Amino acid sequence: MLTALARKLGGMLTVMFLVATMVFFLTRLAPGDPAALMLGDQASEADIAQLRRTYGLDQPVVVQYGLWLKEVLSGNLGQSIFLQRPVLTAIAERAEPTFFLALFSILIASLIGIPAGIVSAVWRGGRSDQAVSAGAMLAASIPSFWLGLLFIQFFSVRLGWFPVAGYGDPGAGLGQRLYHLILPATVLGIVNSALITRFTRASMLDVLSEDYVRTARAKGLSEARIVLRHALGNALVPIITVVGLTAALLVGGAIITETVFGLPGIGNLVVSAVLRRDYPVIQGALIVIAGIYVIINFAIDVIYSLVDPRVKT
Amino acid sequence: MDRAALALFFRRLFRRKLVLFAFVVLATIVLVALFAPLVAPYSPTGMRVANRLKPPGALNWLGTDEFGRDVLSRIIYGGRASLGIGMAVVVCSMLAGTTLGLLAGYFRALDALIMRGVDAMMSLPDILLAIFLVAVLGASAGNVVLALAIVYTPRVVRVVRGSTLVVRELPFVEAARTLGVSTWRILTRHILLNVASPILVQATFIFAYAVLAEAGLSFLGAGVPPEIPTWGTMIAAGQQFADRAVWVVLFPGLAIVLSALSLQLLGDGLRDMLDPRLRKAL
Numbered sequence: 001m002l003t004a005l006a007r008k009l010g011g012m013l014t015v016m017f018l019v020a021t022m023v024f025f026l027t028r029l030a031p032g033d034p035a036a037l038m039l040g041d042q043a044s045e046a047d048i049a050q051l052r053r054t055y056g057l058d059q060p061v062v063v064q065y066g067l068w069l070k071e072v073l074s075g076n077l078g079q080s081i082f083l084q085r086p087v088l089t090a091i092a093e094r095a096e097p098t099f100f101l102a103l104f105s106i107l108i109a110s111l112i113g114i115p116a117g118i119v120s121a122v123w124r125g126g127r128s129d130q131a132v133s134a135g136a137m138l139a140a141s142i143p144s145f146w147l148g149l150l151f152i153q154f155f156s157v158r159l160g161w162f163p164v165a166g167y168g169d170p171g172a173g174l175g176q177r178l179y180h181l182i183l184p185a186t187v188l189g190i191v192n193s194a195l196i197t198r199f200t201r202a203s204m205l206d207v208l209s210e211d212y213v214r215t216a217r218a219k220g221l222s223e224a225r226i227v228l229r230h231a232l233g234n235a236l237v238p239i240i241t242v243v244g245l246t247a248a249l250l251v252g253g254a255i256i257t258e259t260v261f262g263l264p265g266i267g268n269l270v271v272s273a274v275l276r277r278d279y280p281v282i283q284g285a286l287i288v289i290a291g292i293y294v295i296i297n298f299a300i301d302v303i304y305s306l307v308d309p310r311v312k313t
Numbered sequence: 314m315d316r317a318a319l320a321l322f323f324r325r326l327f328r329r330k331l332v333l334f335a336f337v338v339l340a341t342i343v344l345v346a347l348f349a350p351l352v353a354p355y356s357p358t359g360m361r362v363a364n365r366l367k368p369p370g371a372l373n374w375l376g377t378d379e380f381g382r383d384v385l386s387r388i389i390y391g392g393r394a395s396l397g398i399g400m401a402v403v404v405c406s407m408l409a410g411t412t413l414g415l416l417a418g419y420f421r422a423l424d425a426l427i428m429r430g431v432d433a434m435m436s437l438p439d440i441l442l443a444i445f446l447v448a449v450l451g452a453s454a455g456n457v458v459l460a461l462a463i464v465y466t467p468r469v470v471r472v473v474r475g476s477t478l479v480v481r482e483l484p485f486v487e488a489a490r491t492l493g494v495s496t497w498r499i500l501t502r503h504i505l506l507n508v509a510s511p512i513l514v515q516a517t518f519i520f521a522y523a524v525l526a527e528a529g530l531s532f533l534g535a536g537v538p539p540e541i542p543t544w545g546t547m548i549a550a551g552q553q554f555a556d557r558a559v560w561v562v563l564f565p566g567l568a569i570v571l572s573a574l575s576l577q578l579l580g581d582g583l584r585d586m587l588d589p590r591l592r593k594a595l
Contacts, residue, residue: 011429018433023445030449134331137581141573143525143545145532146566149552150559157556253438256529270441271533274448282445290436297436 008301012294019290020072023283024065030279077284082276087284091266097167098258098265101181101188102250108189109196110243116193117200117239121208122227132197140194148187148260155183165262184261188254192246199242203235210234241300248296251289325586332582335575342572346392355383357390357542366558376560378551384561387542388568394543395524396572398458402523403516405462410469411512415500417470418477428474431467439464443526444535454537461526465519472515476508483507510587517580521573528569544569 035051036043052058056067071078077087113136120132156164162183168176207213208231216226255267262268266285273281327333345352354374364381367373375384417427434442446460480486481504489499524544530536531545539546544565551561 011432014429015432015436018429019436022433026446026449031451130331133581134578137577138570138574141521141525141570141577143528143532143548143566143569145529146548146562146569149548149555149562150566153555153559153562249438251438253440255438255440255444256533259533271444271535274444274533274535277448282448286437286441286445289438289441290433293436 004305005302008298012298015294016287016291020069020287021065023286024068025061027279027283028061030277072287077287078280080273080281081278082273083278083281087280088288090269090281091285091288094264094266094269096265097177097181097263098251098254098267100178101185101254101258101263101265102247104178104181104185105188105192105250105254106243106247108185109193109246112189112193113196114200114239117197118204118227118232120197121201121204124205129201132201136194136197139190139197142191144187144191145256145260147191148184148257151183151187152260167263180261180263184254184257184263187260188250188257192250192253195246196239196242200235200239203238204231207231207235237304241304244296244300245293248293251292326582329582329585331578335578335582338571339575339579342392342568342575343396345389346396349389349393353383353386353389355386357387358382366554366561368558369560375564376558378547378558378561379554384547384564387547388544388565391542391544391547391565392568392572394454394537394541395527395545395569398454398461398527398537398543399520399523401458402461402465402527403520405458406465406469406519407512407516409462410466411473411505413466414470414473415477415504415508418474419481419496419500419504424474427470431470434464434467439522440526440529443530444533447530447535452535452538454541457527457530457536460530461523464526465522468519469512469515472511473508476511477504480504480507510583514580514584514587517576517583521576521580524569524576525573 035048035057039047039051049058056064059067068078075088077091079085080087080090083090116132116135120129123129152164156162163180167180208227213226213230216230221230251266254265255270257263258265258267259271266289270282270285272278273285327336349357359382361377361381364373364377365379367377367381369376373383373385375388378384378387413427417424437445443457443460443464446463447456450456450460486499486503489503494503527536527543528545528548531539531543532549534549537543537546539550547565548562551558551565555562
């Protein structure tokens with residue numbers, strides 16, 4: 001098993017290397033001289049040339065790539081052009097709202113998706129199954145920013161139950177900050193419940209046709225016990241996988257929701273970096289987000305092989 | 314395909330009422346967008362400031378926006394851009410994804426290389442990768458298509474490669490190879506035709522995702538320039554008036570939901586019909 005994990009680890013490092021490479025060269029395709037951009041309109045030719053030398057921008061692209069990769073490997077993602085601080089610091093400062101938003105959304109998505117998936121698998125082909133399938137598809141067809149705008153109009157502006165936007169005043173307590181996340185997490189949870197619903201349904205259907213479920217029925221166990229203990233217990237591994245992967249994608253996928261609700265998270269950081277062409281921040285955020293995804297993926301593989309002895313990773 | 318086969322295809326596809334319904338809705342949306350000048354009650358750009366932010370009524374069925382433009386007419390014209398971009402994304406990602414997927418599935422030497430690239434791209438959330446690509450390429454309708462095509466190509470590659478790996482080992486491919494049929498012909502005739510159904514299913518889903526993603530990009534200001542009416546730019550422009558005139562946001566969003574939903578229902582119906590394993594299970 002150790003060799004299998006080592007191979008996985010190798011694959012994971014390859015993927016990260018490819019992401020870094022892709023991000024670096026794509027950024028170089030962008031129009032405009034980063035040095036000129038950094039200094040603004042007032043800069044003289046000499047200043048720009050000076051800065052180009054400082055950042056190694058006068059070197060051939062391949063050399064620049066090598067230097068950059070060395071820095072990234074030593075944990076330095078560079079300096080933000082506009083924020084006057086290291087990219088990693090900027091990301092760390094914005095991590096909290098994004099982390100809690102992703103956590104709550106995945107909780108809500110699971111609370112919707114797992115029961116819905118179980119119901120539709122147990123009564124397969126029936127009305128409730130069709131209703132759940134249609135509901136899941138509807139959830140996956142709703143633009144999150146549109147639902148967010150409507151929720152703000154209804155729950156915040158009209159009913160006044162929730163704050164319209166933001167993450168509380170500076171110095172607001174944790175409870176106050178988390179209160180600001182209820183509406184955005186609900187929106188994101190609804191929109192992301194579809195995949196979990198479908199996965200739960202599929203893996204429950206697989207398990208429900210197994211011999212041991214038939215045995216449990218023959219023993220005369222109650223249907224509820226069969227479904228919730230025997231079937232769900234065995235279907236849980238693939239369900240946890242999809243929940244984990246959805247959570248990983250949510251870290252970056254929350255971009256739009258953070259923008260609608262004015263949350264100062266990583267997604268918001270990326271959007272403003274894109275609009276200001278702050279390339280070091282964009283590059284850094286992409287690498288961090290891909291890293292989180294790859295690590296969660298790897299963790300799921302490890303858990304898989306620990307939980308299920310049949311899985312040979 | 315001859316007419317009888319086509320009739321059978323549709324009869325089987327529409328066995329589920331919901332799929333038929335989705336098809337009718339989608340066809341209506343597409344036709345209305347296609348014949349926009351004939352259908353739209355007003356010009357999509359005609360401004361009448363005296364008439365601004367009027368609620369839905371007899372003259373303007375879906376109300377007017379902040380410049381007094383008719384929301385319904387803008388949704389009808391906006392559908393051209395939104396659906397056009399979605400369609401273009403589907404065509405581009407299908408072409409690139411099918412080619413790469415066939416190569417990865419058929420030639421073992423290329424497999425690892427292509428699939429690692431696919432893994433790398435799929436480790437980034439769709440919208441994040443898209444907004445990065447648009448930022449690099451510059452915001453225009455063409456670049457939005459290019460960016461979204463790049464984002465969705467890996468999905469197609471995975472599906473096509475998976476099916477190719479299976480079909481490659483089937484006896485008729487073996488036979489063709491033994492008979493000395495060229496690799497190119499085996500790939501284009503024998504394998505491509507047999508992996509066509511998962512590609513078709515994938516195409517409908519990508520169409521839905523692309524319509525949603527285009528709207529998201531436009532909303533973030535990293536998509537189609539705001540002066541072009543698309544469903545996404547309409548919502549983006551309307552959000553600051555949402556407290557006074559919720560219809561400027563509500564109706565373009567409904568157009569997106571309706572299109573994405575009917576595309577996904579249709580894709581689901583196609584999958585049920587074309588996947589023999591599922592058909593047996595149903």
